[in-house]
Amino acid sequence: xxxxxxxxxxxxxxxxxxxxxxxxxxxxxxxxxxxxxxxxxxxxxxxxxxxxxxxxxxxxxxxxxxxxxxxxxxxxxxxxxxxxxxxxxxxxxxxxxxxxxxxxxxxxxxxxxxxxxxxxxxxxxxxxxxxxxxxxxxxxxxxxxxxxxxxxxxxxxxxxxxxxxxxxxxxxxxxxxxxxxxxxxxxxxxxxxxxxxxxxxxxxxxxxxxxxxxxxxxxxxxxxxxxxxxxxxxxxxxxxxxxxxxxxxxxxxxxxxxxxxxxxxxxxxxxxxxxxxxxxxxxxxxxxxxxxxxxxxxxxxxxxxxxxxxxxxxxxxxxxxxxxxxxxxxxxxxxxxxxxxxxxxxxxxxxxxxxxxxxxxxxxxxxxxxxxxxxxxxxxxxxxxxxxxxxxxxxxxxxxxxxxxxxxxxxxxxxxxxxxxxxxxxxxxxxxxxxxxxxxxxxxxxxxxxxxxxxxxxxxxxxxxxxxxxxxxxxxxxxxxxxxxxxxxxxxxxxxxxxxxxxxxxx
Numbered sequence: 001x002x003x004x005x006x007x008x009x010x011x012x013x014x015x016x017x018x019x020x021x022x023x024x025x026x027x028x029x030x031x032x033x034x035x036x037x038x039x040x041x042x043x044x045x046x047x048x049x050x051x052x053x054x055x056x057x058x059x060x061x062x063x064x065x066x067x068x069x070x071x072x073x074x075x076x077x078x079x080x081x082x083x084x085x086x087x088x089x090x091x092x093x094x095x096x097x098x099x100x101x102x103x104x105x106x107x108x109x110x111x112x113x114x115x116x117x118x119x120x121x122x123x124x125x126x127x128x129x130x131x132x133x134x135x136x137x138x139x140x141x142x143x144x145x146x147x148x149x150x151x152x153x154x155x156x157x158x159x160x161x162x163x164x165x166x167x168x169x170x171x172x173x174x175x176x177x178x179x180x181x182x183x184x185x186x187x188x189x190x191x192x193x194x195x196x197x198x199x200x201x202x203x204x205x206x207x208x209x210x211x212x213x214x215x216x217x218x219x220x221x222x223x224x225x226x227x228x229x230x231x232x233x234x235x236x237x238x239x240x241x242x243x244x245x246x247x248x249x250x251x252x253x254x255x256x257x258x259x260x261x262x263x264x265x266x267x268x269x270x271x272x273x274x275x276x277x278x279x280x281x282x283x284x285x286x287x288x289x290x291x292x293x294x295x296x297x298x299x300x301x302x303x304x305x306x307x308x309x310x311x312x313x314x315x316x317x318x319x320x321x322x323x324x325x326x327x328x329x330x331x332x333x334x335x336x337x338x339x340x341x342x343x344x345x346x347x348x349x350x351x352x353x354x355x356x357x358x359x360x361x362x363x364x365x366x367x368x369x370x371x372x373x374x375x376x377x378x379x380x381x382x383x384x385x386x387x388x389x390x391x392x393x394x395x396x397x398x399x400x401x402x403x404x405x406x407x408x409x410x411x412x413x414x415x416x417x418x419x420x421x422x423x424x425x426x427x428x429x430x431x432x433x434x435x436x437x438x439x440x441x442x443x444x445x446x447x448x449x450x451x452x453x454x455x456x457x458x459x460x461x462x463x464x465x466x467x468x469x470x471x472x473x474x475x476x477x478x479x480x481x482x483x484x485x486x487x488x489x490x491x492x493x494x495x496x497x498x499x500x501x502x503x504x505x506x507x
Contacts, residue, residue, distance in 0.1 A: 093258025100124040105268035122151040122293040126194035128161030129182040155192035163199030176211040202311035205233040209310025226260040229321035233310040237264035345369030349406045371402040425450035427502045433495035441486035451481040455506030462499040
């Protein structure tokens with residue numbers, strides 16, 4: 001209510017206008033009380049009070065509360081984009097390892113917590129969230145949270161620990177949604193799912209990709225490591241069950257080639273031995289391998305861009321990996337490799353980009369071992385299964401083509417095979433051969449641009465020649481052919497005029 005001026009009319013006494021004056025003082029006092037409240041809450045002017053209200057009408061008790069809330073929202077958005085900005089700064093294929101234990105059993109407290117403390121390394125636990133504290137031997141929520149101080153992180157192992165490949169699409173959605181919401185509501189990592197029982201198919205991958213950044217599988221038996229491009233919905237693990245020596249061999253592999261090794265564990269299994277994990281950890285550290293959690297791993301090997309269904313990212317979708325390389329059936333599969341000498345005649349197929357045709361110029365200085373030892377263009381076809389990989393070599397300034405294939409049984413290339421298709425030109429010429437003396441021959445010169453040095457010339461008469469007459473032909477010089485007609489008999493033979501068909505064959 002606005003404060004109005006007091007108007008004293010003609011003939012009005014002070015007694016008459018006193019109520020108006022008292023009302024004015026009441027309004028002033030009420031306004032002062034509002035000002036005092038604003039000052040107490042840390043503001044210094046009425047505009048600050050208006051600033052507490054957001055554009056959508058949300059009213060905050062103090063301006064500080066509004067600023068804190070909005071700062072938190074911005075921070076969350078930045079955190080969501082963190083892996084993309086971090087990838088840009090981590091171009092090198094650094095060898096890293098992540099430890100993941102399945103099922104959320106309380107053996108984590110006695111067998112893995114001491115390792116995390118002693119080596120100051122993170123360990124991830126895949127949690128079937130409906131079982132937290134609900135079954136004997138499972139960790140409680142308070143126990144999970146107590147482990148955070150030691151570097152533990154907690155990711156999804158679905159909601160009910162079910163084989164997702166046995167469920168309908170709606171049930172898979174429910175398992176993903178409920179487990180992710182529980183993790184986020186308790187301050188845990190809601191970006192990663194570990195498939196229980198290795199239960200995964202294309203439908204599972206497609207649904208999981210809607211909720212999680214990574215789907216982590218079991219060890220299929222050959223203990224593969226992960227590299228760029230990352231198959232985000234099928235991240236592979238190396239189980240400690242396969243033995244320390246196997247895990248150490250995989251560490252050697254990522255040290256040599258770069259890569260992300262995920263060590264899988266079940267600390268509640270009867271044959272689980274924490275000392276084996278320690279041996280692997282010690283070896284990794286000694287080889288310069290960083291042990292990181294899943295979010296850190298994404299900074300090194302997470303893809304820049306993923307467009308398409310979870311099951312077809314690297315085939316029918318579009319993926320740009322952490323090194324900026326593009327993959328997918330919706331983009332070109334041909335790439336040019338600079339002629340910098342890194343590729344030579346013995347470069348193994350594994351050095352070429354997979355599911356791609358690589359083309360490079362081979363300079364004379366690096367042509368040793370290539371066909372004819374000279375410069376050319378090398379095409380390498382590597383289309384997934386290396387049993388089907390092969391190369392073509394186009395010799396510089398010629399029409400010559402060579403081919404060889406990759407032999408998986410020997411781990412090397414086969415010999416080069418000449419695939420050059422002969423150039424064949426035909427010409428019909430009428431020649432007057434005339435009389436060929438006995439036991440003698442005559443030579444006839446034929447001019448033609450198709451007669452080139454190194455070419456073969458085949459001459460065929462279009463009518464039968466007399467008995468005892470033989471012939472042969474060749475290129476005598478560039479553009480000039482020669483036909484020799486010989487008489488093997490004891491008497492002269494008149495061959496007259498003959499139509500000849502000439503074929504010039506060369507490369």
